[in-house]
Amino acid sequence: MILNEQVELEIKDAKYIIIAKHQSPDWDAFGSSLGLYHLIKDNFPNKEIFLVGEPDEYNLDLWSKNLDINIVKESLLITVDTANIERVDFDQKKYVSKIIKIDHHIVYENNFGNYNLVLENTIACCEVITLFALDRKWKISQIAARNLYKGLITDSNRFMYEGTSSSTFFVAATLKETGINIQEIYSELYMRSFQCAKWNAHVLLNSILSNGIIYYVATNDEHLEWVNDDLKFEQWKSVVDVFNNIKEVKIWMLIYPKDDGTFGVSLRSNKYSIVEVANKFNGGGHRLASGAKIKNLDEIPAILNELHKIINEGERK
CATH class of the missing domain: 3.10.310.30 (Diaminopimelate Epimerase; Chain A, domain 1)
Structure with missing residues (x-):
């Protein structure tokens, strides 16, 4: 897929990478951000990557605040799970050098990225990211898979929503094959006080x-x-x-x-x-x-x- 090749090339060439999700994030937003962060780290270990916006409670040390404007200006911004630019949870987004949008929402206005990897027929952005990683033959570590699986099951409501497809189950099976403990993941997400x-x-x-x-x-x-x-x-x-x-x-x-x-x-x-x-x-x-x-x-x-x-x-x- 030519678009996937272009996206991978931009990631390879970027000096700095910023990953941003939407405001008031759900677990598809968190999972997409963290999953993509670890995927890039697994496959391009020397890349300098910044996660921005509201942090999740389990990975507080990974999230960046108050990025230097000079770094921002040289950065590739990758937005995940966000349909429109206004909802991107990053105040400095207008200063970045390029934007890649990765998403699965219905597009009602023009895509805002220089490259737009948008698959509207997928149930979750984590599904889009996993399919991209498989297409590029990237290594998928357990920690990346764990976060991507969280987004997949929450946005599909544990595979009960109508947008769940054979592709969704293929992605779930692929992530499970990394050795993730899905019982532990379900308990973490759904165990209530x-x-x-x-x-x-x-x-x-x-x-x-x-x-x-x-x-x-x-x-x-x-x-x-x-x-x-x-x-x-x-x-x-x-x-x-x-x-x-x-x-x-x-x-x-x-x-x-x-x-x-x-x-x-x-x-x-x-x-x-x-x-x-x-x-x-x-x-x-x-x-x-x-x-x-x-x-x-x-x-x-x-x-x-x-x-x-x-x-x-x-x-x-």
């Missing part, structure tokens, strides 16, 4: 069900009350999944406060495409799993109205 279980129950008991749509509005006070060492922010936010597989629910969402005073919206469905609604509200993502952002809670009725339109149109077909 009692505090987390109580938060899930609280949200479910206090949610609002409206004609096939269920949602919960989390507050700053709840953030302060619930998030601690026993309930990390990502677990607090992933409570949206508690609404899955409820017979009466067709679309579900969690609305939560962000540091800048706006509100994030996690949107999910097991049947209806909600990505168009996400796009209307400053977001994007996938057909059945998307994210959006609203300025204030007064916009909730507008979102609900758009979502009800989708359900009504779907039921008329």
Whole structure:
């Protein structure tokens, strides 16, 4: 594949490499960043690589802060799991020499990279990166495979989402063959504290069900009350999944406060495409799993109205 060759050549030629993911990262973003970091280190040991943006709790020592502007100007920036340039979690992105975009999201606007390795039919960015590494015959170490597998299973919801394909299972098998302990990975990702279980129950008991749509509005006070060492922010936010597989629910969402005073919206469905609604509200993502952002809670009725339109149109077909 010519594009893969070009991407590999840019990586080989780069003096410095910066890897950036999207804001408010999930594990496909973390896994893509860390997986690609270790892949490049495994295959080009002398490369100087910087991970930027919000760090994950397990690899704090790998993440860089306050990069020297002279290094940034000579750097190749590789963005992972990020559809648009505004969501890239790196304040100095406009100063880099080149950008490679690696992603799997639906492209609704022009790609922003000098090279754009985007496979929309894959379930996770970690799948794209693994396929790229296999095409280039790169060595895949256990530590790279471990992070890539985390992104693969979280974005596919343990291979249950409709975008899961034979390619997804091929990638999973390839990563498993490196010797990773998948039971350990699943425990790390899905083992819950009692505090987390109580938060899930609280949200479910206090949610609002409206004609096939269920949602919960989390507050700053709840953030302060619930998030601690026993309930990390990502677990607090992933409570949206508690609404899955409820017979009466067709679309579900969690609305939560962000540091800048706006509100994030996690949107999910097991049947209806909600990505168009996400796009209307400053977001994007996938057909059945998307994210959006609203300025204030007064916009909730507008979102609900758009979502009800989708359900009504779907039921008329």
